[in-house]
Amino acid sequence: MKKFFKYVLTVAICVFFVSCYEVNEEIEIKADGTGTYVTKMDMGQLIEMMQTFAGEEELKKDGLDKVYDTTILFKNMLDSAKDMTPEQKELMKDGKMKMQMNIKEKVFKMDMDIPYKNLNGLQKLMSGQGGNGPGMANAFKNLFGNPQAGDDQPGMPKGPDMGDFAGIFDVTVKNGLIERKVNQEKYKALTERPEMAQMKQLTSSGMEILYTTTIKLPRAAKKTDNPIIKLSEDKKTVTMKYNLLELLDNPSKFAYTIQY
Incomplete structure (x- = not known):
């Protein structure tokens, strides 16, 4: 099982650099300010990359020709999330992630479901301060991989996570208002990171990360x-609906205010 997650997490962490995939962000706000924040990632196109990276025989040897369908409760892994604050852990503790993988059918999905107790919690989730950041990524590696191995994987580039993209916006969520504005300082810091040159190359080559927020x-x-x-x-x-990679060139295109 650990070898399975070794491949899955290597691919998931580096997903920005290898193929097109789709993300669906689904937010429900109830009248009392509670609700759910759900992120669904369909990475079926990455199966071919995994087959190339590990080889058909290697995948079978490690049991990856089997069908995997598992649910991970975040409360079981937060102790190893050393980079997360107590406030972030409190926000994430009732969350879970369902992971499905079927090499034969080219199915690879990760669905993250986090309930929040108030609009301040939703604001933090939309700002990338919860399950999309490096704290949770490191917790996954510590839980299923080798915590001593470090972040780098041979032959695989190091890239930003979803929290990095969400983090370039200042998000305000109040009763009757959702607002997202570009933080120019954070945007500048992100685009100046060395690996972002690779991201821009992918953008110019027609690479897309299809992102839908509902x-x-x-x-x-x-x-x-x-x-x-x-x-x-x-x-x-x-x-x-938009191509997430367009944020690198024109983040203001994706700023918005919603009054309700």
Whole structure:
């Protein structure tokens, strides 16, 4: 089982550099300010990369020709998340992740589900301060891999995680308001990281990370200010679809204000 996660986590951590994949961010806000934050990642196209990276026979030898379907409770791994603050651990403790993998059917999915208790919790999740950051990534490596092995994997580039992309925005979530504005200082710091040159090369070559955000509001939206935002007929569901990599060139395109 540990060898399975060795391959899975190596691929997942480096996912930005190897193929197209899809992310669906689903947010539900209830009238009392509680709700759920769900991220669904479909990385089926990475199966071919794994077959190339490890080889068919090696995958079979390590049992990766079997079908895997498992649920990981975050509360069982937070003790090893040394880079997470007590506040972040409290935010994540009731979360879970469902992982499905089937080499034969080219299925590779990771669905993360985190309930939050108030709008401040949602604000932190949307800001990349929860399960998308390096603290959780390191916890996964410590739980299923070799904590002494370090971050680098032979032949695999090191890249940013989802929290890095979310972190370039200042997010405000209040009763009746969701706002996301570009933090120019954080954006500049991200784009100046050495590995971002590789990311821009992928962008220019047509690479896409298809990202969809769906927000279910407790009441109808009154006003939105971004043309990429689509409203349902009753105006209670907000949907945004875009290529996440476009954030590198024009992050302001994905800033928005939603009043409801």
